[in-house]
Amino acid sequence: MKDASSRDTAHARLGDAKAHLKDLIAFDTVSKNSNRALIDHMAAHFEALGGEITVLPDETGEKANLVARFGPADKPGVVLSGHTDVVPARPQNWSTPPFAMDEREGRLYGRGSCDMKGFAACVMAAMRDIGSVDLKRPLYLCFSYDEEVGCLGAPAIARHLAALDVPPALAIIGEPSDMTLVTGQKGKIAMRATVQGTSGHSSFAPNHVNAVHYASRAIAMIEDRARRYEAEGPFDRDFTVPHATTLVTMIEGGVATNVTPDRCSFTFELRSIDEAAARTDIEALLAEITQGLEPKMKDRHPEAGITFERIFAYPAMGDASGTEAFAGLRGIMPEWSGKVSYGSEGGVFEVEGGIPSVIVGPGSIRQAHKADEFVEIDQIDACLGFLDRLFDEVGVQTD
Known part of the structure:
Protein backbone atom coordinates (compact mmCIF):
# COMPACT_ATOMS: atom_id res chain seq x y z
CA MET A 1 0.00 0.00 0.00
CA LYS A 186 2.63 -4.56 -39.89
CA GLY A 187 4.51 -2.65 -42.55
CA LYS A 188 2.75 -0.55 -45.15
CA ILE A 189 3.22 0.43 -48.78
CA ALA A 190 1.03 3.30 -50.03
CA MET A 191 0.62 3.66 -53.80
CA ARG A 192 -1.05 5.99 -56.30
CA ALA A 193 -2.33 4.68 -59.64
CA THR A 194 -3.00 7.02 -62.55
CA VAL A 195 -5.12 5.73 -65.42
CA GLN A 196 -4.73 7.63 -68.70
CA GLY A 197 -7.48 7.23 -71.26
CA THR A 198 -9.01 9.37 -74.03
CA SER A 199 -11.91 11.78 -73.80
CA GLY A 200 -14.68 13.20 -75.94
CA HIS A 201 -18.40 13.71 -75.99
CA SER A 202 -19.98 10.89 -74.02
CA SER A 203 -22.35 10.09 -76.88
CA PHE A 204 -19.29 8.66 -78.67
CA ALA A 205 -18.18 6.64 -75.63
CA PRO A 206 -17.39 3.44 -77.61
CA ASN A 207 -14.67 5.38 -79.44
CA HIS A 208 -12.91 6.41 -76.25
CA VAL A 209 -10.78 4.80 -73.54
CA ASN A 210 -12.77 5.45 -70.36
CA ALA A 211 -10.23 5.99 -67.58
CA VAL A 212 -12.81 5.58 -64.82
CA HIS A 213 -13.99 2.24 -66.22
CA TYR A 214 -10.44 0.88 -66.37
CA ALA A 215 -9.70 2.24 -62.92
CA SER A 216 -12.73 0.35 -61.62
CA ARG A 217 -11.38 -2.86 -63.13
CA ALA A 218 -8.02 -2.28 -61.46
CA ILE A 219 -9.79 -1.61 -58.17
CA ALA A 220 -11.70 -4.88 -58.55
CA MET A 221 -8.37 -6.70 -58.98
CA ILE A 222 -7.07 -5.10 -55.77
CA GLU A 223 -10.24 -6.23 -54.00
CA ASP A 224 -9.75 -9.77 -55.35
CA ARG A 225 -6.22 -9.77 -53.91
CA ALA A 226 -7.64 -8.69 -50.54
CA ARG A 227 -10.16 -11.55 -50.56
CA ARG A 228 -7.36 -14.01 -51.35
CA TYR A 229 -5.39 -12.78 -48.33
CA GLU A 230 -8.46 -13.37 -46.16
CA ALA A 231 -9.00 -16.88 -47.50
CA GLU A 232 -5.46 -18.11 -48.15
CA GLY A 233 -3.19 -16.10 -45.85
CA PRO A 234 -0.40 -16.46 -44.95
CA PHE A 235 -1.64 -16.07 -41.39
CA ASP A 236 -0.13 -14.94 -38.10
CA ARG A 237 -2.80 -15.24 -35.41
CA ASP A 238 -0.90 -12.93 -33.06
CA PHE A 239 -1.95 -9.95 -35.19
CA THR A 240 -5.25 -8.14 -34.62
CA VAL A 241 -5.95 -8.82 -38.31
CA PRO A 242 -4.06 -12.08 -38.89
CA HIS A 243 -3.24 -11.63 -42.59
CA ALA A 244 -2.10 -8.97 -45.05
CA THR A 245 -4.67 -6.44 -46.23
CA THR A 246 -4.99 -4.26 -49.31
CA LEU A 247 -7.64 -1.69 -50.17
CA VAL A 248 -8.34 1.45 -52.17
CA THR A 249 -8.60 4.56 -50.02
CA MET A 250 -9.23 7.54 -52.37
CA ILE A 251 -10.36 8.01 -55.99
CA GLU A 252 -10.70 10.97 -58.34
CA GLY A 253 -11.71 11.19 -62.00
CA GLY A 254 -13.95 12.80 -64.60
CA VAL A 255 -14.84 16.40 -65.40
CA ALA A 256 -18.52 16.45 -66.41
CA THR A 257 -21.56 14.21 -66.80
CA ASN A 258 -21.35 14.29 -70.61
CA VAL A 259 -17.61 13.83 -71.09
CA THR A 260 -15.86 10.46 -71.25
CA PRO A 261 -13.16 10.73 -68.55
CA ASP A 262 -9.63 10.56 -69.86
CA ARG A 263 -7.98 10.46 -66.45
CA CYS A 264 -8.63 8.76 -63.13
CA SER A 265 -6.35 8.36 -60.14
CA PHE A 266 -6.72 6.39 -56.96
CA THR A 267 -4.62 5.53 -53.93
CA PHE A 268 -4.33 2.11 -52.35
CA GLU A 269 -2.29 0.41 -49.69
CA LEU A 270 -0.82 -2.95 -48.72
CA ARG A 271 -0.30 -3.78 -45.04
CA SER A 272 1.92 -6.80 -44.64
CA ILE A 273 2.88 -9.24 -41.93
CA ASP A 274 6.12 -10.11 -43.72
CA GLU A 275 8.52 -7.47 -45.04
CA ALA A 276 9.99 -9.56 -47.87
CA ALA A 277 6.56 -10.76 -48.96
CA ALA A 278 5.29 -7.17 -49.09
CA ARG A 279 7.80 -6.23 -51.78
CA THR A 280 7.09 -9.27 -53.93
CA ASP A 281 3.34 -9.02 -53.38
CA ILE A 282 3.11 -5.40 -54.48
CA GLU A 283 5.24 -6.10 -57.54
CA ALA A 284 3.01 -9.05 -58.44
CA LEU A 285 -0.17 -7.00 -57.97
CA LEU A 286 1.10 -4.15 -60.16
CA ALA A 287 2.15 -6.62 -62.85
CA GLU A 288 -1.26 -8.32 -62.72
CA ILE A 289 -3.07 -5.01 -63.21
CA THR A 290 -0.72 -3.78 -65.94
CA GLN A 291 -0.70 -7.01 -67.93
CA GLY A 292 -4.41 -7.53 -67.52
CA LEU A 293 -5.57 -4.07 -68.58
CA GLU A 294 -2.96 -2.13 -70.54
CA PRO A 295 -2.99 -4.25 -73.73
CA LYS A 296 -6.74 -3.67 -74.12
CA MET A 297 -6.31 0.04 -73.50
CA LYS A 298 -3.43 0.43 -75.95
CA ASP A 299 -5.31 -1.50 -78.63
CA ARG A 300 -7.72 1.42 -78.64
CA HIS A 301 -5.18 4.21 -78.21
CA PRO A 302 -1.38 3.88 -77.95
CA GLU A 303 -1.04 6.60 -75.30
CA ALA A 304 -3.53 5.00 -72.92
CA GLY A 305 -2.19 3.12 -69.93
CA ILE A 306 -1.68 2.89 -66.18
CA THR A 307 1.24 4.24 -64.17
CA PHE A 308 2.04 3.66 -60.50
CA GLU A 309 3.81 5.85 -57.96
CA ARG A 310 4.92 4.86 -54.49
CA ILE A 311 3.74 7.52 -52.05
CA PHE A 312 5.54 6.15 -49.02
CA ALA A 313 6.41 2.93 -47.26
CA TYR A 314 7.47 1.95 -43.79
CA PRO A 315 8.77 -1.42 -42.59
Whole structure:
Protein backbone atom coordinates (compact mmCIF):
# COMPACT_ATOMS: atom_id res chain seq x y z
CA MET A 1 0.00 0.00 0.00
CA LYS A 2 1.30 3.45 -0.88
CA ASP A 3 1.97 5.83 1.99
CA ALA A 4 0.52 9.36 2.02
CA SER A 5 3.72 10.85 0.59
CA SER A 6 3.74 8.43 -2.33
CA ARG A 7 0.08 9.09 -3.05
CA ASP A 8 0.67 12.83 -3.01
CA THR A 9 3.61 12.46 -5.40
CA ALA A 10 1.58 10.29 -7.77
CA HIS A 11 -1.32 12.74 -7.67
CA ALA A 12 0.99 15.67 -8.41
CA ARG A 13 2.60 13.85 -11.31
CA LEU A 14 -0.81 12.99 -12.78
CA GLY A 15 -1.69 16.66 -12.52
CA ASP A 16 1.53 17.52 -14.33
CA ALA A 17 0.74 15.04 -17.09
CA LYS A 18 -2.70 16.60 -17.59
CA ALA A 19 -1.18 20.08 -17.73
CA HIS A 20 1.43 18.97 -20.27
CA LEU A 21 -1.22 17.27 -22.37
CA LYS A 22 -3.33 20.42 -22.36
CA ASP A 23 -0.32 22.37 -23.64
CA LEU A 24 0.56 19.80 -26.31
CA ILE A 25 -2.98 19.51 -27.67
CA ALA A 26 -3.10 23.30 -28.08
CA PHE A 27 -0.36 23.07 -30.73
CA ASP A 28 -2.11 22.42 -34.06
CA THR A 29 0.39 19.91 -35.40
CA VAL A 30 -1.74 18.38 -38.14
CA SER A 31 0.82 16.90 -40.50
CA LYS A 32 0.42 19.63 -43.13
CA ASN A 33 1.54 22.21 -40.54
CA SER A 34 4.89 22.95 -38.93
CA ASN A 35 5.65 21.22 -35.63
CA ARG A 36 8.55 23.52 -34.70
CA ALA A 37 6.71 25.41 -31.96
CA LEU A 38 5.85 22.17 -30.19
CA ILE A 39 9.38 20.81 -30.61
CA ASP A 40 10.83 24.03 -29.18
CA HIS A 41 8.39 23.78 -26.27
CA MET A 42 9.42 20.21 -25.45
CA ALA A 43 13.12 20.92 -26.00
CA ALA A 44 13.00 23.81 -23.52
CA HIS A 45 11.29 21.57 -20.95
CA PHE A 46 13.84 18.75 -21.24
CA GLU A 47 16.81 21.13 -21.40
CA ALA A 48 15.67 22.78 -18.16
CA LEU A 49 15.72 19.32 -16.58
CA GLY A 50 19.33 18.78 -17.65
CA GLY A 51 18.88 16.88 -20.90
CA GLU A 52 21.34 17.04 -23.79
CA ILE A 53 19.21 18.36 -26.64
CA THR A 54 19.58 17.57 -30.33
CA VAL A 55 17.13 19.02 -32.86
CA LEU A 56 17.07 17.39 -36.30
CA PRO A 57 15.24 19.70 -38.75
CA ASP A 58 13.96 18.64 -42.15
CA GLU A 59 15.23 20.28 -45.35
CA THR A 60 12.76 23.16 -45.07
CA GLY A 61 13.40 23.89 -41.41
CA GLU A 62 9.65 23.98 -40.87
CA LYS A 63 9.59 20.59 -39.20
CA ALA A 64 11.96 18.88 -36.82
CA ASN A 65 12.68 15.86 -34.68
CA LEU A 66 13.80 16.10 -31.06
CA VAL A 67 16.29 13.85 -29.24
CA ALA A 68 16.90 14.51 -25.54
CA ARG A 69 19.45 12.35 -23.73
CA PHE A 70 19.57 11.91 -19.98
CA GLY A 71 22.30 9.85 -18.36
CA PRO A 72 25.70 8.61 -19.53
CA ALA A 73 26.50 8.38 -23.22
CA ASP A 74 28.87 5.42 -22.86
CA LYS A 75 26.22 2.82 -21.96
CA PRO A 76 23.49 1.21 -24.10
CA GLY A 77 20.26 2.89 -23.11
CA VAL A 78 16.53 2.87 -23.76
CA VAL A 79 14.59 5.01 -26.24
CA LEU A 80 11.16 6.42 -25.43
CA SER A 81 9.68 7.37 -28.77
CA GLY A 82 6.62 9.26 -29.95
CA HIS A 83 5.44 11.39 -32.84
CA THR A 84 4.24 14.98 -32.59
CA ASP A 85 1.96 15.23 -35.63
CA VAL A 86 -1.75 14.46 -35.61
CA VAL A 87 -4.40 13.75 -38.22
CA PRO A 88 -6.82 16.51 -39.32
CA ALA A 89 -9.81 17.43 -37.16
CA ARG A 90 -13.09 18.92 -38.39
CA PRO A 91 -14.41 21.09 -35.57
CA GLN A 92 -18.02 20.70 -36.68
CA ASN A 93 -17.81 16.97 -35.87
CA TRP A 94 -16.48 17.52 -32.34
CA SER A 95 -18.42 18.11 -29.13
CA THR A 96 -15.65 20.46 -27.93
CA PRO A 97 -12.87 22.29 -29.85
CA PRO A 98 -10.34 19.65 -31.01
CA PHE A 99 -7.26 21.68 -30.08
CA ALA A 100 -8.41 22.55 -26.56
CA MET A 101 -8.25 19.72 -24.01
CA ASP A 102 -11.53 18.95 -22.27
CA GLU A 103 -11.74 16.75 -19.17
CA ARG A 104 -14.99 14.94 -18.45
CA GLU A 105 -16.12 11.57 -17.12
CA GLY A 106 -12.59 10.30 -16.50
CA ARG A 107 -11.39 11.12 -20.00
CA LEU A 108 -9.17 13.76 -21.59
CA TYR A 109 -10.51 14.84 -24.98
CA GLY A 110 -8.63 16.55 -27.80
CA ARG A 111 -6.91 15.79 -31.08
CA GLY A 112 -3.81 13.76 -30.30
CA SER A 113 -4.83 12.98 -26.72
CA CYS A 114 -4.62 9.28 -27.56
CA ASP A 115 -2.44 9.29 -30.69
CA MET A 116 -0.03 10.15 -29.23
CA LYS A 117 0.44 13.30 -27.23
CA GLY A 118 -0.81 11.47 -24.14
CA PHE A 119 2.41 9.45 -24.12
CA ALA A 120 4.51 12.57 -24.67
CA ALA A 121 2.78 14.28 -21.75
CA CYS A 122 3.50 11.29 -19.52
CA VAL A 123 7.19 11.38 -20.43
CA MET A 124 7.36 15.11 -19.72
CA ALA A 125 5.70 14.62 -16.33
CA ALA A 126 7.73 11.52 -15.39
CA MET A 127 10.98 13.42 -15.91
CA ARG A 128 10.08 16.12 -13.37
CA ASP A 129 12.44 14.75 -10.67
CA ILE A 130 15.23 13.65 -12.99
CA GLY A 131 17.64 16.24 -11.57
CA SER A 132 17.66 14.51 -8.17
CA VAL A 133 18.49 11.04 -9.47
CA ASP A 134 21.47 9.21 -10.90
CA LEU A 135 20.88 7.37 -14.15
CA LYS A 136 23.17 4.39 -14.61
CA ARG A 137 22.03 3.94 -18.23
CA PRO A 138 20.84 6.64 -20.59
CA LEU A 139 17.31 7.47 -21.61
CA TYR A 140 16.76 8.88 -25.09
CA LEU A 141 13.52 10.82 -25.45
CA CYS A 142 12.74 10.97 -29.16
CA PHE A 143 9.86 12.85 -30.78
CA SER A 144 9.37 12.95 -34.53
CA TYR A 145 7.48 14.76 -37.26
CA ASP A 146 5.18 13.36 -39.98
CA GLU A 147 4.57 9.87 -38.65
CA GLU A 148 0.95 10.06 -39.77
CA VAL A 149 1.91 10.57 -43.41
CA GLY A 150 4.44 7.76 -43.72
CA CYS A 151 6.94 7.82 -40.85
CA LEU A 152 8.92 10.51 -42.66
CA GLY A 153 10.79 11.98 -39.69
CA ALA A 154 11.77 8.86 -37.77
CA PRO A 155 14.52 7.62 -40.13
CA ALA A 156 16.67 10.65 -39.27
CA ILE A 157 16.29 9.87 -35.56
CA ALA A 158 17.12 6.21 -36.07
CA ARG A 159 20.23 7.03 -38.10
CA HIS A 160 21.32 9.61 -35.52
CA LEU A 161 21.05 7.05 -32.72
CA ALA A 162 22.76 4.32 -34.74
CA ALA A 163 25.74 6.63 -35.35
CA LEU A 164 26.39 7.15 -31.64
CA ASP A 165 29.48 5.55 -30.14
CA VAL A 166 27.15 3.41 -28.01
CA PRO A 167 23.70 3.14 -29.64
CA PRO A 168 20.57 2.44 -27.57
CA ALA A 169 19.69 -1.18 -26.88
CA LEU A 170 15.89 -1.01 -27.07
CA ALA A 171 13.16 1.39 -28.20
CA ILE A 172 9.76 1.64 -26.54
CA ILE A 173 7.23 3.18 -28.92
CA GLY A 174 4.42 4.91 -27.03
CA GLU A 175 1.64 4.26 -29.55
CA PRO A 176 -1.77 3.57 -27.96
CA SER A 177 -1.79 -0.06 -26.84
CA ASP A 178 -4.07 0.12 -23.77
CA MET A 179 -0.82 -0.04 -21.77
CA THR A 180 -0.23 -3.62 -22.89
CA LEU A 181 2.91 -4.98 -24.52
CA VAL A 182 2.87 -5.25 -28.33
CA THR A 183 5.67 -7.19 -30.03
CA GLY A 184 4.90 -6.81 -33.71
CA GLN A 185 3.48 -4.33 -36.21
CA LYS A 186 2.63 -4.56 -39.89
CA GLY A 187 4.51 -2.65 -42.55
CA LYS A 188 2.75 -0.55 -45.15
CA ILE A 189 3.22 0.43 -48.78
CA ALA A 190 1.03 3.30 -50.03
CA MET A 191 0.62 3.66 -53.80
CA ARG A 192 -1.05 5.99 -56.30
CA ALA A 193 -2.33 4.68 -59.64
CA THR A 194 -3.00 7.02 -62.55
CA VAL A 195 -5.12 5.73 -65.42
CA GLN A 196 -4.73 7.63 -68.70
CA GLY A 197 -7.48 7.23 -71.26
CA THR A 198 -9.01 9.37 -74.03
CA SER A 199 -11.91 11.78 -73.80
CA GLY A 200 -14.68 13.20 -75.94
CA HIS A 201 -18.40 13.71 -75.99
CA SER A 202 -19.98 10.89 -74.02
CA SER A 203 -22.35 10.09 -76.88
CA PHE A 204 -19.29 8.66 -78.67
CA ALA A 205 -18.18 6.64 -75.63
CA PRO A 206 -17.39 3.44 -77.61
CA ASN A 207 -14.67 5.38 -79.44
CA HIS A 208 -12.91 6.41 -76.25
CA VAL A 209 -10.78 4.80 -73.54
CA ASN A 210 -12.77 5.45 -70.36
CA ALA A 211 -10.23 5.99 -67.58
CA VAL A 212 -12.81 5.58 -64.82
CA HIS A 213 -13.99 2.24 -66.22
CA TYR A 214 -10.44 0.88 -66.37
CA ALA A 215 -9.70 2.24 -62.92
CA SER A 216 -12.73 0.35 -61.62
CA ARG A 217 -11.38 -2.86 -63.13
CA ALA A 218 -8.02 -2.28 -61.46
CA ILE A 219 -9.79 -1.61 -58.17
CA ALA A 220 -11.70 -4.88 -58.55
CA MET A 221 -8.37 -6.70 -58.98
CA ILE A 222 -7.07 -5.10 -55.77
CA GLU A 223 -10.24 -6.23 -54.00
CA ASP A 224 -9.75 -9.77 -55.35
CA ARG A 225 -6.22 -9.77 -53.91
CA ALA A 226 -7.64 -8.69 -50.54
CA ARG A 227 -10.16 -11.55 -50.56
CA ARG A 228 -7.36 -14.01 -51.35
CA TYR A 229 -5.39 -12.78 -48.33
CA GLU A 230 -8.46 -13.37 -46.16
CA ALA A 231 -9.00 -16.88 -47.50
CA GLU A 232 -5.46 -18.11 -48.15
CA GLY A 233 -3.19 -16.10 -45.85
CA PRO A 234 -0.40 -16.46 -44.95
CA PHE A 235 -1.64 -16.07 -41.39
CA ASP A 236 -0.13 -14.94 -38.10
CA ARG A 237 -2.80 -15.24 -35.41
CA ASP A 238 -0.90 -12.93 -33.06
CA PHE A 239 -1.95 -9.95 -35.19
CA THR A 240 -5.25 -8.14 -34.62
CA VAL A 241 -5.95 -8.82 -38.31
CA PRO A 242 -4.06 -12.08 -38.89
CA HIS A 243 -3.24 -11.63 -42.59
CA ALA A 244 -2.10 -8.97 -45.05
CA THR A 245 -4.67 -6.44 -46.23
CA THR A 246 -4.99 -4.26 -49.31
CA LEU A 247 -7.64 -1.69 -50.17
CA VAL A 248 -8.34 1.45 -52.17
CA THR A 249 -8.60 4.56 -50.02
CA MET A 250 -9.23 7.54 -52.37
CA ILE A 251 -10.36 8.01 -55.99
CA GLU A 252 -10.70 10.97 -58.34
CA GLY A 253 -11.71 11.19 -62.00
CA GLY A 254 -13.95 12.80 -64.60
CA VAL A 255 -14.84 16.40 -65.40
CA ALA A 256 -18.52 16.45 -66.41
CA THR A 257 -21.56 14.21 -66.80
CA ASN A 258 -21.35 14.29 -70.61
CA VAL A 259 -17.61 13.83 -71.09
CA THR A 260 -15.86 10.46 -71.25
CA PRO A 261 -13.16 10.73 -68.55
CA ASP A 262 -9.63 10.56 -69.86
CA ARG A 263 -7.98 10.46 -66.45
CA CYS A 264 -8.63 8.76 -63.13
CA SER A 265 -6.35 8.36 -60.14
CA PHE A 266 -6.72 6.39 -56.96
CA THR A 267 -4.62 5.53 -53.93
CA PHE A 268 -4.33 2.11 -52.35
CA GLU A 269 -2.29 0.41 -49.69
CA LEU A 270 -0.82 -2.95 -48.72
CA ARG A 271 -0.30 -3.78 -45.04
CA SER A 272 1.92 -6.80 -44.64
CA ILE A 273 2.88 -9.24 -41.93
CA ASP A 274 6.12 -10.11 -43.72
CA GLU A 275 8.52 -7.47 -45.04
CA ALA A 276 9.99 -9.56 -47.87
CA ALA A 277 6.56 -10.76 -48.96
CA ALA A 278 5.29 -7.17 -49.09
CA ARG A 279 7.80 -6.23 -51.78
CA THR A 280 7.09 -9.27 -53.93
CA ASP A 281 3.34 -9.02 -53.38
CA ILE A 282 3.11 -5.40 -54.48
CA GLU A 283 5.24 -6.10 -57.54
CA ALA A 284 3.01 -9.05 -58.44
CA LEU A 285 -0.17 -7.00 -57.97
CA LEU A 286 1.10 -4.15 -60.16
CA ALA A 287 2.15 -6.62 -62.85
CA GLU A 288 -1.26 -8.32 -62.72
CA ILE A 289 -3.07 -5.01 -63.21
CA THR A 290 -0.72 -3.78 -65.94
CA GLN A 291 -0.70 -7.01 -67.93
CA GLY A 292 -4.41 -7.53 -67.52
CA LEU A 293 -5.57 -4.07 -68.58
CA GLU A 294 -2.96 -2.13 -70.54
CA PRO A 295 -2.99 -4.25 -73.73
CA LYS A 296 -6.74 -3.67 -74.12
CA MET A 297 -6.31 0.04 -73.50
CA LYS A 298 -3.43 0.43 -75.95
CA ASP A 299 -5.31 -1.50 -78.63
CA ARG A 300 -7.72 1.42 -78.64
CA HIS A 301 -5.18 4.21 -78.21
CA PRO A 302 -1.38 3.88 -77.95
CA GLU A 303 -1.04 6.60 -75.30
CA ALA A 304 -3.53 5.00 -72.92
CA GLY A 305 -2.19 3.12 -69.93
CA ILE A 306 -1.68 2.89 -66.18
CA THR A 307 1.24 4.24 -64.17
CA PHE A 308 2.04 3.66 -60.50
CA GLU A 309 3.81 5.85 -57.96
CA ARG A 310 4.92 4.86 -54.49
CA ILE A 311 3.74 7.52 -52.05
CA PHE A 312 5.54 6.15 -49.02
CA ALA A 313 6.41 2.93 -47.26
CA TYR A 314 7.47 1.95 -43.79
CA PRO A 315 8.77 -1.42 -42.59
CA ALA A 316 7.13 -3.95 -40.31
CA MET A 317 8.34 -4.21 -36.72
CA GLY A 318 9.68 -7.60 -35.72
CA ASP A 319 9.39 -9.42 -32.40
CA ALA A 320 12.02 -8.04 -30.00
CA SER A 321 10.98 -10.24 -27.08
CA GLY A 322 13.82 -12.66 -27.74
CA THR A 323 16.57 -10.05 -27.58
CA GLU A 324 18.99 -9.55 -24.71
CA ALA A 325 17.88 -5.93 -24.35
CA PHE A 326 14.27 -6.94 -23.87
CA ALA A 327 15.18 -9.70 -21.42
CA GLY A 328 16.67 -7.11 -19.10
CA LEU A 329 13.34 -5.28 -18.93
CA ARG A 330 10.96 -8.22 -19.12
CA GLY A 331 10.12 -7.96 -15.43
CA ILE A 332 8.61 -4.47 -15.73
CA MET A 333 6.76 -5.01 -19.02
CA PRO A 334 2.95 -5.08 -18.91
CA GLU A 335 0.78 -7.96 -20.07
CA TRP A 336 1.40 -9.07 -23.66
CA SER A 337 -1.49 -8.45 -26.05
CA GLY A 338 -0.07 -9.63 -29.37
CA LYS A 339 0.80 -7.76 -32.56
CA VAL A 340 -1.00 -4.86 -34.21
CA SER A 341 -2.11 -4.01 -37.72
CA TYR A 342 -1.62 -0.27 -37.41
CA GLY A 343 1.68 1.38 -38.22
CA SER A 344 4.34 2.75 -35.90
CA GLU A 345 7.93 3.91 -36.04
CA GLY A 346 9.14 0.69 -34.43
CA GLY A 347 10.00 -0.87 -37.76
CA VAL A 348 11.97 2.25 -38.73
CA PHE A 349 14.07 2.03 -35.56
CA GLU A 350 14.80 -1.62 -36.30
CA VAL A 351 15.59 -1.29 -40.00
CA GLU A 352 17.27 2.14 -40.06
CA GLY A 353 18.90 2.04 -36.64
CA GLY A 354 19.28 -1.63 -35.73
CA ILE A 355 17.39 -0.95 -32.49
CA PRO A 356 14.91 -3.68 -31.38
CA SER A 357 11.52 -2.15 -30.58
CA VAL A 358 8.27 -2.84 -28.76
CA ILE A 359 5.08 -0.82 -28.31
CA VAL A 360 3.69 0.23 -24.93
CA GLY A 361 1.50 3.31 -24.64
CA PRO A 362 -1.64 4.80 -23.11
CA GLY A 363 -5.02 4.82 -24.83
CA SER A 364 -6.81 2.65 -27.36
CA ILE A 365 -6.13 2.73 -31.09
CA ARG A 366 -9.92 2.55 -31.50
CA GLN A 367 -10.08 6.16 -30.31
CA ALA A 368 -7.37 7.40 -32.67
CA HIS A 369 -8.20 9.44 -35.78
CA LYS A 370 -11.81 9.99 -34.67
CA ALA A 371 -13.84 13.02 -33.71
CA ASP A 372 -13.93 13.41 -29.92
CA GLU A 373 -10.65 11.52 -29.58
CA PHE A 374 -9.84 10.83 -25.95
CA VAL A 375 -7.53 9.03 -23.57
CA GLU A 376 -8.69 7.59 -20.27
CA ILE A 377 -7.14 9.27 -17.23
CA ASP A 378 -6.56 5.78 -15.80
CA GLN A 379 -4.41 5.05 -18.85
CA ILE A 380 -2.30 8.14 -18.22
CA ASP A 381 -1.88 7.05 -14.61
CA ALA A 382 -0.89 3.54 -15.71
CA CYS A 383 1.67 4.96 -18.14
CA LEU A 384 3.23 7.06 -15.39
CA GLY A 385 3.50 3.93 -13.24
CA PHE A 386 5.16 2.04 -16.07
CA LEU A 387 7.69 4.83 -16.58
CA ASP A 388 8.47 4.75 -12.84
CA ARG A 389 9.26 1.04 -13.08
CA LEU A 390 11.32 1.59 -16.21
CA PHE A 391 13.39 4.31 -14.57
CA ASP A 392 14.05 2.04 -11.58
CA GLU A 393 15.12 -0.75 -13.93
CA VAL A 394 17.58 1.35 -15.94
CA GLY A 395 19.29 2.39 -12.71
CA VAL A 396 17.67 5.45 -11.26
CA GLN A 397 18.83 6.11 -7.70
CA THR A 398 17.31 8.79 -5.49
CA ASP A 399 19.55 11.02 -3.40
